[in-house]
Each structure stands twice: as C-alpha cells, then as structure tokens.
Amino acid sequence: MRAIQQKGKYSFVFSRYSEPVARVEPGEEVTLQTEDAFCGLLENEDDDLDEVKKRRGGPNPQTGPLYIEGARAGDTLKVHIINIEPARDWAVSCIQKDFGGLTPNKFTRMIDVPPHDKVYVYRFDNEGMLRCGDFLRFPWKPFLGTIATAPELEAVSSLTPFENGGNMDCPDIRPGNIVYLPVSVDGAYFFTGDCHANQGEGEVCGTALEISANVKLKFDIIKGKKIEWPRIESADEYMVAGSARPMEDAARIAYAELIEWMTEFGWDRLDAYQALTQAGKLYCANMVDTNYTMVAKAAKTLICRSAAR
Amino acid sequence: MRAIQQKGKYSFVFSRYSEPVARVEPGEEVTLQTEDAFCGLLENEDDDLDEVKKRRGGPNPQTGPLYIEGARAGDTLKVHIINIEPARDWAVSCIQKDFGGLTPNKFTRMIDVPPHDKVYVYRFDNEGMLRCGDFLRFPWKPFLGTIATAPELEAVSSLTPFENGGNMDCPDIRPGNIVYLPVSVDGAYFFTGDCHANQGEGEVCGTALEISANVKLKFDIIKGKKIEWPRIESADEYMVAGSARPMEDAARIAYAELIEWMTEFGWDRLDAYQALTQAGKLYCANMVDTNYTMVAKAAKTLICRSAAR
Amino acid sequence: MRAIQQKGKYSFVFSRYSEPVARVEPGEEVTLQTEDAFCGLLENEDDDLDEVKKRRGGPNPQTGPLYIEGARAGDTLKVHIINIEPARDWAVSCIQKDFGGLTPNKFTRMIDVPPHDKVYVYRFDNEGMLRCGDFLRFPWKPFLGTIATAPELEAVSSLTPFENGGNMDCPDIRPGNIVYLPVSVDGAYFFTGDCHANQGEGEVCGTALEISANVKLKFDIIKGKKIEWPRIESADEYMVAGSARPMEDAARIAYAELIEWMTEFGWDRLDAYQALTQAGKLYCANMVDTNYTMVAKAAKTLICRSAAR
C-alpha cells in the first residue's frame, strides 16, 4: 500500500492553488502522514506558546492536495476512513490566551483580558490511555479534525469548516466511517490533517489531543451527484455537518441538509422535518473555530423506512 | 400517594404571582397531572390550528405553582423524576407556519413566506410505539418539556427556558434523573408540564410528541446552596442546561457552569476546561424556543476523579 | 400640570402585577420623576460598585405603572415625549466587571477573567456640558432609556427590551418624538425610567450618563389598532425598534416591521423591501442588554410617497 508523505511544506489552506502531492486512483488504499496542529513544535509543558506559534508557519498544517483521478466538478467524493495510527508517543493540548470557546478571541472581542496560556502534554500509559497528570486521562479515540476538497475559487484557511468540509473537528469522522464531500474542481484536491487522539463535543478550549498520525484512506467517486454540505455515514447513522455562525445557522444547515438527504430516500420534506423533530440527534462538533459546526443525524433504520415507497 | 390536579386555570407563566395549587413537603411523593402544549384541543389531523390556538388560552399550560415547604430563596431544589405515565392514548405534533427551527418566526423574520400548517396525530400501537402513518413511529421515551421554579420578580412565559429552568425541552429530564433548580422565592413556586412522549435533539419543527401525562415527583431541598443554572444528574452523568441566544451563548453557559460544578469536586478551573475539551458532550435540546438550550455533560467517573484531592 | 411621584418602591419589572401609582387621562400632560439606574446610590468615583448593587434593590428602577384611562388590550398607546429635565446636577456611568459589550457577562461567558470596575461621575460645567476629567465631556442630549407597557401575562425585567418596549436604550426616544407601544392589558400599565443625559449608539460599556430626571409626557390612545413592536416618530422619520438576540434577529424585526408600517401607507411589501434597501437607516441602540436593540428608520418623505395611491 502506498504511503504518501507531504512534499515540501504543509498547506495552511484548502485550495486548488498548489500542486498535488500525489495522484490517487479510486479504490486504491493510501496512507497519509499528517502533522499535528502545532507542526510538532509544542512538546513540553514549559514551551513558550507564542514562540511556537511564530515558528510553525501556520495553524493546522494540511497534507495534500491529492489529485483524485476521475473526479470532476459536480461529483461527490466518498472517503472511507480505514485506520488512524499515532505517529508519535504523545499528544498535546493547550489553553490559549486568545482562542477558545470560553476565551475572548479574534471575533468575540473583549477588553483588557489577561493571558492564560497553559500547555498539556499527554503520553500513552500502560493501558493505552493518554495521560497528563493524575486527573486528565482519556482513551484513544482518534479522528480527522480536518478533511476537505478544494473550493472552486477560494483558498480557505485550514482553521475554517465550510461547505467542502475543512476544520469541522467532528469526532464522527473516525475509522470505519465514510465522509462524502462535494467536488468543486477537477481532481477534487483533497486535504486532511489535524488528527485528534480524542476530543469532546465542542472542543471547548480550542485544542483537542493533537497528534501527528498515519491515516489510511480509500476514495470513491459518485459521478454526477452534487451535495451541498459534508455528509457522514457510520454503520448505523446518516449525518450532516453544517458549519456557520451563529451556531443556530449551523444547526439549521445540518437539519435542512439531512432533510434533503432523506428526500433521496423517498421522504416528503415536511414528513422528514417531522421525523427528525422526534428522532434526530444534534450535537456540537466545535464551538471554537472560525465557523461553528453542528452535526445532525438519524438512525439508518428510520431514514430507510420509506425507501421502498 | 397524593395526586395533584390543577385547580382553576393552568398557568402560562413561571411566576410567584399566582396562588400555590398545593403545598408539598420535602420527601413526599406526589403525582401531578399535566396538560399537553395545545391544552388537549388539537386532536385530529384536520383540526384548524389557528382556531385551536385562539381557543387554548396560551401555549404550554403549566401545572403549578407548588409551594415546597421549607424552601427559601438562595437554596437549591432537588427534583427526583420518578415516573411519567400517559394520560391519554394519543400524542400530537404539528408543523406550524410561524414557529420552528426551519420556519420563519417571531424573532427570525422573513418576508412573504407562505403557510404550511400540518398536524400529526400519533396513537400507541400493539408494541407500545407511537405511530402516525407508515413511516412515523417512535418509542415511548417520555420526559418533562418544562420544569421551573419562579424567578424573584419576573413572570416568565411558559415558552421560555431560562436560569430557573422553564421550557428547556431537554430529553434528559426523564424518569430516573434528578434536576437541580435555583430557588429564588420562598416556597420555590414549582411548575412543570409540556410532557413529550419522545423528542429528538433540537425539537427542530417546534413540537414534539405532545402529551397529557401524570408525573410522579419527589422534592428535596439543599439548604444554603446557590446554583446559577439548572443541573441534571443521571446514573452516569452530570449535566448543565444553558439557555440563551445566539446558540453559542447557550453553549458557553452550559460548559462554564459545568466547570463551576467541577470546581465543587476539587477541580482547578483551567484543568476542568481542559478535561471537558477532551471528554465533554454538548447537544442541542431545543433550537426553536425563545431561548435556545444547549446541554453540556460529562461522565461522573471523570468528574469524580479528583474528588479525593 | 400634575407631577407624579413613585409611591412606595420603584418597580424592577414591567408588569400588570402591581397597583397603578396614578391614573392618567389621554391628553393630560404629566410630569414623572424617575430615578437613575443605580437608584441614586452611586455618586462618587470611589464608591464600591458591588456594595451599591447590593443596596439598590435592583437595576433600572421604574416609575409606574400608570393606568391610562380608556386603553384596552389591542389598542396602541401613543406617548408624546415633551420634555426631560435633570433632577440632580450630576450623572454617573461605570465600567462593570460583569456587564457590557466588551466584557464577559451573564450570557457571553468567559473563563477566569479579571475584574475592572471603574466609576465615572459627570457634572455640568459652565457651558451646560457634562464633564468628567479632561477628556470626557458630552452635551446634554437626554432621552428615556426605558419606556414600556405591561405584557399580557409576563413580568419582564427592567433590564430587558422586548415587544412592548422596555430597556431599549434608544437615543431617539427623546423630547419632541412620539413612541407607539402595543397595549396588552386594559389600562396599558405604563412604565418609564432609566433616563440618560447622553449615550452613544450601542451603549457599549453598558452604562450611559445615568440620571434622575423629571419627564413630561402626554398620552393618546389609538383605538383598535394593533402593532407588534415599538414604533417611533420624529419630525422627519419613522422608526421601528426590534429587540432580540442574536443582533441580526433584532435587525430583521426592525426592518420587517418597518415594511409592515409602510404597507399601511399603501406600499407593496416587496417594493417596500426594495425601498428600504436603498434608503433605510439601521443603527444599534444597545449591544449590552438581555436583548440587543436595532432601530430601522426611513424618511417620512420616502414613506409617504405612495400614500396617495
């Protein structure tokens, strides 16, 4: 199986404006090496976060773009997440003075608020848990923080979740699941990175258990099918990730697009709206990024109920 | 065990401004009869919703206030939800032309948008599921849509979730769980109602499986303990419900107050922020009411980890 | 002319649940004495703000309710603001550690943010300007921070702007202008207070030049006319104040209701939407209260253009 290393610099945008690092055939399994959100530079609890930020070149380095053979604008890219392996024996998180869900930040500005950077380094213990001190100990539940195709014309920051995916920080983008992304340019220009060893819903302080990882993926193309926002499929559920601000707009997108998806199974739109009212799930994937991400989902057993109509 | 019927009219506000319908001792089990959100008037799929709304007196009729003996302003009321039994053999939901998460409404105004009222009546089938037509069929998973104590001075609409509880539409307020509410006036002035036979997260169309029910509760008082927002305890988890607009403010409240709760278990504030980043859950209870409600939660096994400090 | 003093305590809610302090006939001019937002207790720059808050009984004390003879639920109350005179020779403002547009607060919660209370006392100088130190000097441009009728059932905090008016902090509610308010209960139950000697748009730190004042008003009733949100009329403009969160919902309400108003002048709804796109004004009255207030307005010369249709 082919291992793909990033040639040259990592990307800090999702865009068509750089050369593909590899060309991949549908159906081929590939392993991508990804770097962590701090470019591997934040390693000790007494590291100076400002210094690290200056040196890293940017936040959320991305591996890619991959050129997916046969993908054309207007198709849908189907990404099978097969496996995620840690590339190092540690993970890192931190509380930053200017980023986070309960921290004044670039968009939710406050006046005269003091710094409180704090770095947390986690190491695997004997039971395979990631541990930092006595109370912070979490299991290995890895997922892809970022996954995206390039937009048609924009170059989108690797901090941003948007219509083509991006920095959704959605724990359901994990091994065993499938992610569907819009294809906006020929070749799709696929990116991924920002793996997390674990993360709670909302990623409230703004950094999860950030890791470098080796990610095994396989791609398929659904020709001529156009979707508006990222979709996720697990063994049991169908999901849509909506990303916007304020958070209620993200929630609206997620449920509205899940209703659209249900119409493909034969549901009447109002009945789908009714069904999700009684049986949908709606959680927050991130409350910290440049857009907030809400994930709406429902059981396949519900959604498929009217397939035979 | 004492059964409490609403004397006179149901209440359409959470307030201290009406006479208690009963006085209850801490520790006493009582059963409250609650009416559904449409005052029982919406019963058939061809009922005229506008007509029903005119006749019902108000939305979300509340049973109460109960005067809880011994409760004083500044205490916390602990409500054990023991059981919820349906009072009728049907539930009702509807899509309303001017209310809902994907419907223009009183606050999110749109121009020239057409009506689409649609009523759904559900009946219990042989397997105890609530069914409406071929595809809409949901299990009996009842909970209290509203639960509140009276605020100090305000009379808050029964449509509103707020600091003292109210119309949170939170599915975790279910039998077996405990709800903690601030006491703002002597006697607490407790209200409940708006029972739902089932509901998805977000209650996206705005009406769940609305039922009349008989609700068995027991109250305790935690003297001299002041909480800022409603807390919920299940067998395995601690939760806080934050209600505000925009939705991110509700999320901020929920996590910020869960951090406060964790400090009562000995957690350092920043470490609690870090822990919830990795292991918190954050779902939307309602995206339709006058405030949105987000519920943050974490496992007791995590939160209690530092109790021995 | 009759001078009305608050009997007993000031009100900290807009509600029908207290006895009218006076009954007023339509057309009668009355002068109301109002107290400042700190109940007159914050007078020196070294006063302890926490201490003052504990002593004052509540924020934004209201004068009222006035029972307006002949007003019935479903009418509109027309309030002529004739004059505002200062009741003292000083005004006060302050930056509060837990309130304000750039300060973490009850709804927009942040973690571990430090206090910064600061009190500013302003006195009239020789030119009739209010001055505090060398750089803070502002003209006398008084207006009513709060003006409301009672809601049908709720008792709304005097900190809240809402459908019936309330704490809009809107500088256009000034002498010479007319405010139209919905009447929701017989007698209207009118309240006012929280006068400001001057205030910028948004009231960004949360407290304007807070004053005690004597306010001369006259009331009229428009029988059988129902409005949904407060309207304001100056010599040249028609305005609507919308109050909600997030701020875009307040903006939507303001423009949507101004469009409604324009239909009363014969405008087609879409054409009114078009006209306001090109010639409407939209400013922020407050970005600090429990709801944000946006004011949409347009010139009478524009709005009346189609009156002859």
Next chain:
Amino acid sequence: MRAIQQKGKYSFVFSRYSEPVARVEPGEEVTLQTEDAFCGLLENEDDDLDEVKKRRGGPNPQTGPLYIEGARAGDTLKVHIINIEPARDWAVSCIQKDFGGLTPNKFTRMIDVPPHDKVYVYRFDNEGMLRCGDFLRFPWKPFLGTIATAPELEAVSSLTPFENGGNMDCPDIRPGNIVYLPVSVDGAYFFTGDCHANQGEGEVCGTALEISANVKLKFDIIKGKKIEWPRIESADEYMVAGSARPMEDAARIAYAELIEWMTEFGWDRLDAYQALTQAGKLYCANMVDTNYTMVAKAAKTLICRSAAR
C-alpha cells in the same frame, strides 16, 4: 491620468493567486473601471435572474489585483477615494429568492419557502436621481461596495467582508474619504468593484443600486504600521468596519478596534471604552453578506481631544 481596464476576466476572489493587472506607484492617481454585481447582464425587469446568474461567471466581479509598488506585508495601505463616475445610464437591483436579510438563504436555512425574484431597473431622471417607477427614486450617492487587499494565504470570495476589507457594502467608503487596509502580501494586491449608486444601511434585500463605474483612486503606504481591521476616515470622523457573524461579534470588533485606534491618540483603554459608550455611533453596513458588517465611529473632535497628552 492613467485608466486601468481589467485585462482578461474579472476576479471573483480577493487573492494573491492571479497576476496583477497593473502596477501603481504611491501618489499616482488612477482610474479603475469596475463592472456591476451582475457583470452587466441584468438589464431589464423581465430578465430571468437564474439565467443571468448562470452566465455571469460569479457574483461581484472585481477589478484587480493592482500591485502597489513599495507595499510590504505588515504595512498599511491608505486609499484615497477621489471620485466615482457612472459608466452607464442605469443601475439595477433585485429581490432574490435565496439571498437577502429577510429571505431564507444559504446560511439561514428555511424549509419549503417559495421563490420571489423581482428585478428593478433604475434610470437617471432629469434631476440626476435614479428612478424606477413612481415611488422608487434615490439620489446619486455612490460608494465602493468592495475594497480589499489580498490575504496572506487565503483566496476570499468577493461576496465576503473580512479583515482586509472586501464586500463590506459600507456607504462611508465614498468619494472624499480615506480607507486604511492591512497589507498582507508584498504589493498589497488591491481589488475594488461592486459600486453602488446608493444604498441604505444594512442593504436589507441584498442588492443595492448596482452599477458599473469609473473610480478614481490614489494610494499611499504607511510603512511598518500594522492594523487589524479596515479603518475609514472622513473629514469629521474616524471609523472601523468589523465583519463577522453573529452581528454582535461584528459590533464588538468595530468598537474594540476603534478603542485600539484611540490608544494611538493617547487614550487609556477603559476611558476610550467609556467615551465611545457616550458618543460612539454604530450602524449596520450589511446584514446580508457572508459576514455581517458593523461600522463604529466617533468624531475626530472627540478622539483628538487627548492627543496632546
């Protein structure tokens, strides 16, 4: 004076990823020809808007990039807006079924809402007013809807207002005023376009009086001065445009950055916060774009008061 025509296609992003159409020296006056938001294709009231949108290549075509000689990343670009002349004898606006402040749209999703496209073509009348039918008639008050420098790495849609300017739709970006923009890449890569013959605050339906125009500009560079968000200077006022969602975040940015600007004049931060509370202005430039834009401003006479400190 040099006239600059767009060579080849207009740009639909603000980015460094296309070749400059011209190189301009600081101090040189240039005239740029700009196309309207519909690429000149929407000309008649019965034009099919969907058809026009398909043909135009994109919304908001931009003229640029201009390479400004001597500008380096980290500088500030000072843009003097000298003049705007109409390039045609008409302007166009329209109400779109999927865009606008009171219309469900890509981010604020609604269910089952019907189309209402309507096109308005305005022509100059004898008095130099733009007129469409009997009631829609507005003076010539032209300004630049978009003005931006390229971001460091992103390519930002020409529909988006952001840190480097963009689609702010701010009526104060008009002849006689100066706009200050951050320089993020060498040469600045300046873009402008989307001229409006007039527009109300908020641009509520989403399209102003859209025109093609000839725009006379002059550039200066402030070496080594870094600003975070666009600043505007008129004869009498200093202003900051903040762009974000929800709208209150845009308001926070605008006032927070105006406070920063005031510190350059010697103001203490808390005193500036206090001063703007009493004398700031805060209006909505757009409530329809991918970010909302709020403009905070204050009189130069206020801000310069402490300059001599």
